[in-house]
Amino acid sequence: MKQTKIYSFSLFIVSILIISSCNSDRSSEHLPGITIGMMDILDTIPPEPKEIYYHMSLPVEMAHLFEQVGANYFPDILNPSTNLSRYNTNLKLALNLGIYGVDLSYVKMFEKQQNTVNYLNAIQKLSDELGLPREIYTDVLTNLENYVSNKDSLTKVSTDIYKATDHYLRKAGEGSAAAMVLMGGWVEGMYIATQIFERDQGNIKLLEKIAEQKYSLNSLISLMNNYHGNEEMTEYLLMLKNLRRSYDKFQIYYIADDVDVDTVNKIISASKYYIDVKPEQILEISTKLASLRDKIIR
Numbered sequence: 001m002k003q004t005k006i007y008s009f010s011l012f013i014v015s016i017l018i019i020s021s022c023n024s025d026r027s028s029e030h031l032p033g034i035t036i037g038m039m040d041i042l043d044t045i046p047p048e049p050k051e052i053y054y055h056m057s058l059p060v061e062m063a064h065l066f067e068q069v070g071a072n073y074f075p076d077i078l079n080p081s082t083n084l085s086r087y088n089t090n091l092k093l094a095l096n097l098g099i100y101g102v103d104l105s106y107v108k109m110f111e112k113q114q115n116t117v118n119y120l121n122a123i124q125k126l127s128d129e130l131g132l133p134r135e136i137y138t139d140v141l142t143n144l145e146n147y148v149s150n151k152d153s154l155t156k157v158s159t160d161i162y163k164a165t166d167h168y169l170r171k172a173g174e175g176s177a178a179a180m181v182l183m184g185g186w187v188e189g190m191y192i193a194t195q196i197f198e199r200d201q202g203n204i205k206l207l208e209k210i211a212e213q214k215y216s217l218n219s220l221i222s223l224m225n226n227y228h229g230n231e232e233m234t235e236y237l238l239m240l241k242n243l244r245r246s247y248d249k250f251q252i253y254y255i256a257d258d259v260d261v262d263t264v265n266k267i268i269s270a271s272k273y274y275i276d277v278k279p280e281q282i283l284e285i286s287t288k289l290a291s292l293r294d295k296i297i298r
Helices: 010-018 036-044 059-069 081-086 090-109 113-129 135-142 144-148 151-171 175-199 204-212 214-224 231-247 279-297
Strands: 006-008 050-053 252-255 259-262 267-270 273-275
Touching: 059 090, 059 175, 059 204, 081 090, 081 113, 090 113, 090 151, 090 175, 090 279, 113 135, 113 144, 135 151, 151 175, 175 204, 175 214, 175 231, 175 279, 204 214, 204 273, 204 279, 214 231, 231 279
Parallel strands: none
Antiparallel strands: 006 252, 050 267, 252 273, 259 267
C-alpha cells in the first residue's frame, strides 16, 4: 500500500497567495515534524467536500460567515450608525464604509428593518463624502421600503452597490480607497465573528471559520502592502501583521494528493482537513482584532 503523507500546508498557501501563477506541486514543501498522532486525527475525520475561501470578499458577502455558523444577534457589537459624524478623512470614510457594509448585512440577516434603514442611510452619506456618484444608490434609496422588506432583494442590491463602488474607485485611480473598504469589511466581519465566539466558545464551527481566515489575512496584507503611503495606513498594516503572528501559531493540515487549489476563484478544496487550533488562540486573535477595529471606528 502506498504510504499516505501529510503536509503542513501553510507555506504552500502563502506562496500561492503571493505568486498565484506557480504550479502547486512546485510551491508545496514536505515539512518535517508531522507526528503519527496527526495521521490518526485525520483518519477519524469523515470524508466530505470541504472548501476554504481565501479571496477578499466585498463587505456584504461577509454575512455568509454568520449564516454558515448559525450566529445569534448581538446588536451591541456593531458600530452604531450614529458614529457617522466621527469620520472626516477619506481613509476613515472608506474603512467605515466597509464596516457599515458588514453591519448592514448582519442586521439584514436578522430582519431588523429600522437598523437596516439606518445603516443604508449611513452608507449613502459616507459614499457622498467620498464623492461617489449618486446614481449608484438612486434605485435603492427610491425603493428603500420595498428592498428592506425583501431580504433576498436587499442582498442582491447591496452586493451590486458595493461592486459598483469598488469598480468606480479603482477606475478613478482610488485603489487605496477601494482597498480600505475591503479591509474595513474584513475586520468588521472577523470582529463580529470573534465577539460571538467569546459568547459561545463551544461553537466549533465558528472557531474553524475564524481559523480558516488566516489565508484571507495573508491576501489582505499583500493588498495593503501596495498602499502604505501615509502614516496611518502603515499603522493599520503593522496591526494586521501583528494579528498574523497570532494566526501563525497554529496550522491547517491536509492529506497529500487530496488538495486542489483554484487560484482563479481562490478556493482550497479537500475531502477533509484538520485545524490544530485551541480556543485560547482564537481569543488572542479576538483581542487583537478588537484593538484594530477600535482604531478604525474611533
